[in-house]
Amino acid sequence: xxxxxxxxxxxxxxxxxxxxxxxxxxxxxxxxxxxxxxxxxxxxxxxxxxxxxxxxxxxxxxxxxxxxxxxxxxxxxxxxxxxxxxxxxxxxxxxxxxxxxxxxxxxxxxxxxxxxxxxxxxxxxxxxxxxxxxxxxxxxxxxxxxxxxxxxxxxxxxxxxxxxxxxxxxxxxxxxxxxxxxxxxxxxxxxxxxxxxxxxxxxxxxxxxxxxxxxxxxxxxxxxxxxxxxxxxxxxxxxxxxxxxxxxxxxxxxxxxxxxxxxxxxxxxxxxxxxxxxxxxxxxxxxxx
Ligand SMILES: [Mn+2]
Numbered sequence: 001x002x003x004x005x006x007x008x009x010x011x012x013x014x015x016x017x018x019x020x021x022x023x024x025x026x027x028x029x030x031x032x033x034x035x036x037x038x039x040x041x042x043x044x045x046x047x048x049x050x051x052x053x054x055x056x057x058x059x060x061x062x063x064x065x066x067x068x069x070x071x072x073x074x075x076x077x078x079x080x081x082x083x084x085x086x087x088x089x090x091x092x093x094x095x096x097x098x099x100x101x102x103x104x105x106x107x108x109x110x111x112x113x114x115x116x117x118x119x120x121x122x123x124x125x126x127x128x129x130x131x132x133x134x135x136x137x138x139x140x141x142x143x144x145x146x147x148x149x150x151x152x153x154x155x156x157x158x159x160x161x162x163x164x165x166x167x168x169x170x171x172x173x174x175x176x177x178x179x180x181x182x183x184x185x186x187x188x189x190x191x192x193x194x195x196x197x198x199x200x201x202x203x204x205x206x207x208x209x210x211x212x213x214x215x216x217x218x219x220x221x222x223x224x225x226x227x228x229x230x231x232x233x234x235x236x237x238x239x240x241x242x243x244x245x246x247x248x249x250x251x252x253x254x255x256x257x258x259x260x261x262x263x264x265x266x267x268x269x270x271x272x273x274x275x276x277x278x279x280x281x282x283x284x285x286x287x288x289x
Contacts, residue, residue, distance in 0.1 A: 001289040003282070004079040005035040006071055006094070008086035008259075010063055012040055012056040013128030015048055016227040022261030022275075023084035029276045033283065036074065038067045053125035057142070060089060060127055065146040068093035075101045075255075080286045082279065085259030087128040087227065088115055089143075091212045095135045096147040098210045098255045105254060106156035106202025107135060108195075110242060111214035112230035114165045114173060114180065121168035128227075128260075129169075132157065132212075138176055154178050156206050158198040160242070161186060161217035164230040183217075186234055191241035199249055208254035211246055213278065215260050215271055223274055225266025236274065243278050247285040256282050 007023030020040060027035055040063050047055040071081050071093055083094045088111070099105050109115065115132040118139040122129055127143070134140035137151030144151070154177035163183040165173070173180060179201050181194045202209045216226040219233035234242075246253060261275050 001080050001286050002034065002078070003082050003286045004074045005030060005033050006074065006081055006083045007035060007037040008067060008083055008090035009037060010040040010086045010090055011227070012044065012046060012060045012063060013087035013089035014126045014227045015046070015055070015124065016262065018262040018264030019085065019087045019227050019260055021263045023086055025261060025263045025272055026084050026275050026279060030279070034079070036070060038070055053122055054119060055125040055127060057127065061143065061145070064089065064093045064143070068097050068146045071097040072100060081255045082282060083255070083257040083259070084279070085257060085261070088212070088214055088259045089128045089131050091257050091259060092131045092134050092143060093146070094255060094257050095152065095210045095212065096144060096149070098208065099152055100147065100149045102208045102254045104156070104206045105152055106158070106204070106206040106209045107152050107212060108158050108160060108198045108202050108209060109212050110160045110217050111212070112161060112164050112183070112216045112233055113214070113228065114159050114162050114169055116172050116176070116178065117166065117169045118172060121166065121172060123166055132159070133172065136176065136178060138172060156202050156204065158201050160194060160198050161234055163232060183232065183234055186238055191234070191238040192245045195242050195245035199245070199252065203252055209252050210255045211253055212257040212259065215258070215275060218274065223271040225262050225271030226260045227262045227265065239274065240277070243281050247281055250285040250289060
């Protein structure tokens with residue numbers, strides 16, 4: 001199967017600048033791969049008002065609407081879509097376009113954060129903290145008017161590597177059917193064992209599984225190039241063990257995101273190099289499908 005790399009050059013969902021430069025940085029390593037780039041309007045001036053709890057909402061919605069249709073068309077043309085972010089809000093059109101094409105899907109959200117806030121619980125107003133709730137139909141319907149189909153059933157959503165969850169966000173999770181495996185769970189049981197469990201839950205009764213991999217799940221000493229680092233993360237070895245488990249189940253996977261590379265925060269291309277290796281592994285395995 002052929003993959004299309006979708007460069008989501010956007011950081012409207014986060015106050016820190018730089019994640020919009022992540023996709024191009026990765027694409028530079030993949031000149032021969034089919035790709036499409038979706039750029040945010042460069043004339044947008046980002047909201048940085050700490051009292052604004054819906055930062056750049058209209059601009060982000062416009063961007064995600066375009067991204068949704070771009071990915072949807074690529075999928076209808078038969079491509080496996082691999083989204084390069086960009087802030088994590090770009091995963092909304094990525095996951096929901098897969099839901100539109102493949103029917104019932106599960107989602108595995110590999111991330112230090114749960115991204116399960118609503119407009120009522122967000123502390124920062126940075127909308128990259130809300131996408132998983134939107135994808136799981138937990139409020140946040142204002143973020144997904146472009147999607148006509150169903151959202152993803154919460155019982156098929158699994159967070160892997162969570163460790164930095166806001167108190168009110170935790171209450172949202174407690175009121176949902178989402179499963180959370182923590183960074184501690186990964187250290188204790190092993191990355192592949194946790195991923196096997198996650199794949200079972202996400203795959204239970206669904207037609208395919210969408211993977212959304214946020215680089216901030218990795219310890220910031222190893223992968224510093226992210227916008228919202230969270231200490232005590234998973235090791236590089238665990239990060240690749242997670243990817244290897246995904247590769248061993250690639251036939252069940254419908255789409256994949258690798259998000260939040262922030263080249264302005266990176267040191268010696270450490271995070272970039274990890275990102276490129278992760279993408280390479282997925283490209284190689286999809287090719288064999
Ligand atoms: Mn995230």
